[in-house]
Amino acid sequence: MLTDRQSRILELVVHEYVEAASPVGSQLLCRKYRFNSSPATIRNEMADLEDMGYLTHPHTSSGRVPTEQGYRYYVETLMREEQLPWEEQQTIRHQFHQVERGQEAWVHLAASVLAQAAGNAAVVTAPRTDVCRMKHLELVNLHERTALLVLVLDQGRVEQQLLLMDESSGQDDLSQMAGKLNRLFAGCALAEIAAKDVPLGDGERVVMDAVASIMRAVDEGFDEASLDGIREVLRQPEFAASDRALGLLELLDERNVVRVLPLRSLARDGVTVIIGADNPRLAEAGETIRACSVIVGTYGSPGVASGALAVLGPMRMRYSRAIPTVRYMADVLSELLSGYSE
Amino acid sequence: MLTDRQSRILELVVHEYVEAASPVGSQLLCRKYRFNSSPATIRNEMADLEDMGYLTHPHTSSGRVPTEQGYRYYVETLMREEQLPWEEQQTIRHQFHQVERGQEAWVHLAASVLAQAAGNAAVVTAPRTDVCRMKHLELVNLHERTALLVLVLDQGRVEQQLLLMDESSGQDDLSQMAGKLNRLFAGCALAEIAAKDVPLGDGERVVMDAVASIMRAVDEGFDEASLDGIREVLRQPEFAASDRALGLLELLDERNVVRVLPLRSLARDGVTVIIGADNPRLAEAGETIRACSVIVGTYGSPGVASGALAVLGPMRMRYSRAIPTVRYMADVLSELLSGYSE
DNA sequence: GTTAGCACTCTAAGGACGAGAGTGCTAACG
DNA sequence: CGTTAGCACTCTCGTCCTTAGAGTGCTAAC
Numbered sequence: 001m002l003t004d005r006q007s008r009i010l011e012l013v014v015h016e017y018v019e020a021a022s023p024v025g026s027q028l029l030c031r032k033y034r035f036n037s038s039p040a041t042i043r044n045e046m047a048d049l050e051d052m053g054y055l056t057h058p059h060t061s062s063g064r065v066p067t068e069q070g071y072r073y074y075v076e077t078l079m080r081e082e083q084l085p086w087e088e089q090q091t092i093r094h095q096f097h098q099v100e101r102g103q104e105a106w107v108h109l110a111a112s113v114l115a116q117a118a119g120n121a122a123v124v125t126a127p128r129t130d131v132c133r134m135k136h137l138e139l140v141n142l143h144e145r146t147a148l149l150v151l152v153l154d155q156g157r158v159e160q161q162l163l164l165m166d167e168s169s170g171q172d173d174l175s176q177m178a179g180k181l182n183r184l185f186a187g188c189a190l191a192e193i194a195a196k197d198v199p200l201g202d203g204e205r206v207v208m209d210a211v212a213s214i215m216r217a218v219d220e221g222f223d224e225a226s227l228d229g230i231r232e233v234l235r236q237p238e239f240a241a242s243d244r245a246l247g248l249l250e251l252l253d254e255r256n257v258v259r260v261l262p263l264r265s266l267a268r269d270g271v272t273v274i275i276g277a278d279n280p281r282l283a284e285a286g287e288t289i290r291a292c293s294v295i296v297g298t299y300g301s302p303g304v305a306s307g308a309l310a311v312l313g314p315m316r317m318r319y320s321r322a323i324p325t326v327r328y329m330a331d332v333l334s335e336l337l338s339g340y341s342e
Numbered sequence: 343m344l345t346d347r348q349s350r351i352l353e354l355v356v357h358e359y360v361e362a363a364s365p366v367g368s369q370l371l372c373r374k375y376r377f378n379s380s381p382a383t384i385r386n387e388m389a390d391l392e393d394m395g396y397l398t399h400p401h402t403s404s405g406r407v408p409t410e411q412g413y414r415y416y417v418e419t420l421m422r423e424e425q426l427p428w429e430e431q432q433t434i435r436h437q438f439h440q441v442e443r444g445q446e447a448w449v450h451l452a453a454s455v456l457a458q459a460a461g462n463a464a465v466v467t468a469p470r471t472d473v474c475r476m477k478h479l480e481l482v483n484l485h486e487r488t489a490l491l492v493l494v495l496d497q498g499r500v501e502q503q504l505l506l507m508d509e510s511s512g513q514d515d516l517s518q519m520a521g522k523l524n525r526l527f528a529g530c531a532l533a534e535i536a537a538k539d540v541p542l543g544d545g546e547r548v549v550m551d552a553v554a555s556i557m558r559a560v561d562e563g564f565d566e567a568s569l570d571g572i573r574e575v576l577r578q579p580e581f582a583a584s585d586r587a588l589g590l591l592e593l594l595d596e597r598n599v600v601r602v603l604p605l606r607s608l609a610r611d612g613v614t615v616i617i618g619a620d621n622p623r624l625a626e627a628g629e630t631i632r633a634c635s636v637i638v639g640t641y642g643s644p645g646v647a648s649g650a651l652a653v654l655g656p657m658r659m660r661y662s663r664a665i666p667t668v669r670y671m672a673d674v675l676s677e678l679l680s681g682y683s684e
Numbered sequence: 685g686t687t688a689g690c691a692c693t694c695t696a697a698g699g700a701c702g703a704g705a706g707t708g709c710t711a712a713c714g
Numbered sequence: 715c716g717t718t719a720g721c722a723c724t725c726t727c728g729t730c731c732t733t734a735g736a737g738t739g740c741t742a743a744c
Binding site: 105158162175230254 | 588
Binding site for chain 4: 365367368369370381382385386388389399402403404405
């Protein structure tokens with residue numbers, strides 16, 4: 001257990017290091033924060049904190065830097081979350097004001113807003129249910145035997161697929177077929193479609209096979225996710241070396257973030273903070289992410305539809321700000337989602 | 343006009359500098375390429391080439407580096423385009439083999455394949471016609487008064503928009519309305535829809551207003567584009583300094599590449615190579631792009647539907663490889679597109 | 685016109701050096 | 715006994731110097 005003074009010192013070291021990004025020494029702490037102990041005392045305490053594993057030394061004669069454990073203790077015990085200032089809240093809300101452009105755009109926007117608000121990289125996964133249901137399908141004739149299947153799932157997610165039909169059929173035929181399939185299967189989950197076991201014609205078979213394969217991919221596959229704001233992270237001094245920067249870029253490709261950061265399985269109730277190699281799931285993700293922290297939250301409601309959101313930045317991150325931002329953003333997205341779902 | 347020997351030297355300097363990324367001196371040229379003139383002679387020629395503006399000196403006593411003008415002369419006059427090796431061709435074609443996931447995915451894939459093949463960043467814009475035509479629209483009931491408009495344009499481009507209807511209507515009402523609007527307007531361009539001047543009900547008005555605004559945005563707005571492979575470029579030594587890297591990342595955001603690189607207006611017939619601040623349209627784009635080159639091509643056929651593709655990399659780029667890659671890729675995309683359009 | 689020779693220039697890498705910041709230890713203090 | 719002043723020690727960082735190496739430009743000879 002830490003004494004009050006030790007706590008105070010640890011807190012200040014974290015605070016100062018997060019702001020200034022350079023190791024913090026006993027004098028600085030003493031002067032800047034009007035500590036009523038002498039530098040020598042602080043040094044002694046720091047040495048103790050180091051023995052306990054909360055601080056380190058980059059080299060013999062430099063100031064102290066928090067360890068992973070130090071950050072963790074700070075976040076769990078010492079930190080006071082800042083309230084998100086009112087204007088900030090308004091700015092966030094405001095950006096969602098005029099958007100009515102479908103789910104994908106919505107997720108993009110959410111990631112971008114979160115990244116900006118948190119000043120770090122942000123990931124937002126699209127909302128989804130446990131098993132998706134087909135809401136509506138449409139067939140559009142593109143070219144002789146080529147048709148476009150447009151499949152609307154619950155939550156307004158839209159998937160498309162090209163179909164090569166056995167025989168060429170006009171738009172009217174296709175519309176009629178779509179109508180029939182909609183009447184039969186609208187509102188069904190994958191299992192229910194299979195259970196119905198309705199006899200289908202050749203063309204209908206092709207369509208429903210495609211539908212099934214899309215729905216299976218959505219059910220089993222990785223979430224659709226949008227990523228934004230890596231630039232903010234790369235601006236930080238820990239990524240000044242270009243090889244590190246490349247490492248991060250390689251890791252955080254929009255196409256595979258969710259593979260590396262399986263947000264849904266990382267998220268617990270409320271907001272979860274993962275510091276460095278904290279989490280076994282992330283430990284394999286390599287060097288780069290071990291120098292980073294991730295703050296994960298969820299939005300929506302478990303029964304109906306839900307998604308996850310996360311802020312990712314260097315371990316030296318302004319947690320007291322980033323955590324409430326994720327919290328607030330989760331609320332906003334939940335609210336918006338409830339206006340979106342059935 | 344350059345003498346044969348001068349041409350030879352310029353060619354070798356470009357070649358060597360592109361490969362090794364460090365200024366090339368007279369001795370190296372002499373040894374490595376078994377020149378049958380002495381270093382001194384080469385030095386004299388180099389000095390002449392420098393006077394004529396084809397080469398420069400980073401500092402008094404270093405080897406020579408091509409200037410923009412030097413690269414341009416090389417590309418226009420000296421370069422022999424390499425034939426893309428057959429396996430490479432197959433690799434490219436192969437990657438398009440199994441894709442049937444709609445236009446957006448197609449464009450993404452194209453950008454990714456091009457980036458990989460050229461070893462540089464790549465941009466591909468979605469195919470489009472001069473004015474888009476609506477092919478089909480669909481209305482899906484999401485939530486009381488909220489409906490999702492799914493609009494399929496020609497070339498299979500799908501746009502979505504949420505609609506807030508005046509009064510709540512069931513899926514049946516919506517489908518009926520969609521049917522009517524399809525019968526009226528399917529195949530029409532924006533102007534033709536306006537010209538028809540059909541009297542519409544309140545709900546129909548809302549839908550068609552949304553349709554018109556989407557189509558206007560597509561007609562007038564920037565092309566949809568996909569970007570990939572910036573990492574390849576950042577790996578190059580010219581971007582080792584992290585501020586430069588950040589500059590490039592800022593410039594080449596997927597959301598605004600086309601703003602900076604208006605591919606369609608840059609492209610001429612065939613393949614266009616823009617070296618450095620060559621092109622007045624790019625000159626304003628700032629420092630970063632002035633150190634880069636862009637190779638632009640088009641695909642599709644002007645009357646029907648066409649798009650643009652580009653490779654972007656440092657000015658020190660392997661043109662003899664990148665140019666044929668763009669050329670070949672343009673052919674492949676054209677072929678694929680013709681199977682896609684009406 | 686070409687080339688050998690040479691003085692000159694500039695970079696890159698390594699070593700020396702002092703200033704500055706910080707530590708750890710010891711001994712004195714309240 | 716906890717706290718603190720004092721001090722020697724360590725390590726970084728920027729600067730300066732030096733040296734090796736690569737390359738140039740010029741001149742004079744071939």
